[in-house]
Amino acid sequence: MIRLNLSPLTESATLLRRAGVVLGSVGLTAIYSLLVLLRALFGRLNRPIVDKYCREWSAALLRLVRVSLTVRGEVPDFSDGRRYIIMSTHASHYDIPVSFVSLPGTIRMLAKKELFSIPLLGQAMRAGEFPSIDRSRRNRAVQDLEKARQMMESGVVLWAAPEGTRSPDGRLLPFKKGCFHLALDTQAVIVPVAIRGIHRVLPARSWHINLGQPVDVRVGRPIDTAGKSKQDIARLMDDVRQEIEALLGNGEAE
Numbered sequence: 001m002i003r004l005n006l007s008p009l010t011e012s013a014t015l016l017r018r019a020g021v022v023l024g025s026v027g028l029t030a031i032y033s034l035l036v037l038l039r040a041l042f043g044r045l046n047r048p049i050v051d052k053y054c055r056e057w058s059a060a061l062l063r064l065v066r067v068s069l070t071v072r073g074e075v076p077d078f079s080d081g082r083r084y085i086i087m088s089t090h091a092s093h094y095d096i097p098v099s100f101v102s103l104p105g106t107i108r109m110l111a112k113k114e115l116f117s118i119p120l121l122g123q124a125m126r127a128g129e130f131p132s133i134d135r136s137r138r139n140r141a142v143q144d145l146e147k148a149r150q151m152m153e154s155g156v157v158l159w160a161a162p163e164g165t166r167s168p169d170g171r172l173l174p175f176k177k178g179c180f181h182l183a184l185d186t187q188a189v190i191v192p193v194a195i196r197g198i199h200r201v202l203p204a205r206s207w208h209i210n211l212g213q214p215v216d217v218r219v220g221r222p223i224d225t226a227g228k229s230k231q232d233i234a235r236l237m238d239d240v241r242q243e244i245e246a247l248l249g250n251g252e253a254e
Contacts, residue, residue: 018209021064028064032057033124040127047106047156050128054107058097065094065201066212071102073219073247076191078105083152083188085110087179087240089248090161091170091199094215098195099159102217108151110160110179129156133182149186158182162240170199172245175237183225184233192220192240194247218247 032053039045062069078084086103088095096109113132116122129151133144152158160179167173183190196216202209220243228236 017211018207021209022207024064025061028057028060030120033120036124036127037120045127047129051106054100054128058100061097062094062101065209067094067098067201068212068214069098069102069217070214071217071219073217075103075219076189076222078157079155083149083186084191085152085158085160085179085183085186085188086191086193087160087162087183087244088193089167089170089172089195089198089244090163090165091167091195092202093166094198094201095161095166095195096159098198098215098217099193103157103193103219105157106155107157107159110148110158110182131158133178145182145185148182152186152188158188162237167199168203170196170248172241172248175241177233177237180233180237180240181230184228184230184236187226187228190223190225190236190240192223192243192247194218194220194244196248220244220247 035053036045036050039049076084084105086099086107088099100107108128108130111125111130111132113134116125116132131144131148131151133148134140148158160182162175162179163173164176164178165173182188194217196218197213198215200210201213201215223236223239223243225236
C-alpha cells in the first residue's frame with residue numbers, strides 16, 4: 001500500500017479558494033501544454049518527457065486541493081510486452097490526475113474528441129499521443145483503432161472509463177461497450193481500477209470543491225481478453241463490473 005499525504009485537513013473551499021483552484025488548474029494546464037508543444041516544435045519531445053510532464057502536472061493539481069492519496073493492490077508489470085488497458089471508475093475530473101500519480105508506465109487517456117478542440121490542451125494531447133476513437137464515422141474509427149493498437153503494442157497503457165460519463169455520487173453507472181470492443185480488438189489485458197472518495201473532491205456537474213479529501217485507489221485482478229471474441233463481450237463486461245464493484249465495496253457510499 002502506498003500513501004501520498006498531500007493534505008492535513010478536510011474542509012469545504014471558500015469562493016475565493018475555489019477561484020484560486022480553478023485559475024491555478026487552468027494556468028498549470030496551459031503551462032504544461034506549452035512545454036509539450038515547444039518541445040514538439042524543436043523535435044525534443046518523447047514519451048518519457050510526456051510521462052514526466054503528465055505526472056508533474058497531475059501532482060500539482062492534486063496539491064491545489066490537498067488530496068490525501070492511498071494506493072492499494074498489485075499493479076501489473078506494464079513492460080512485459082502485453083497490451084494493457086486500465087478501466088477505471090469515473091466520478092470527477094480529478095480521476096485522470098489521480099491515475100497519472102498512482103500508476104506507473106506510459107499511460108495515455110482514451111479521450112473524447114471534444115477535448116482536442118480546447119486551445120493548447122488539444123494540440124498538446126495530440127503531440128503527446130493521447131488517442132481518441134470516433135465511432136460515429138466508420139472509416140475514421142478503423143484508423144483510430146489501428147493507431148490505438150499500434151500505441152499499445154509499442155508500450156502505451158490506455159486509460160478508459162467504461163461508464164462513459166462521471167458518476168455524481170461515486171456509485172457505478174451502467175457500462176458502455178466502446179472500450180470493451182477496443183480491448184477485444186487488441187486482445188488486451190484489462191486492469192480494473194476503483195477510485196474511492198474522488199467524487200467528494202469535485203462532484204460531477206458542480207463547482208463545489210472540498211479540500212483535503214482522502215482518496216483511495218484500488219487496483220484489481222487483471223482480466224486477459226486473449227482468445228475472447230465479440231460474442232464474449234457481455235460476459236467480459238460483467239466480469240469487469242463485478243471486479244470494480246468488489247473494489248468499491250458498498251457502492252462507494254461510504
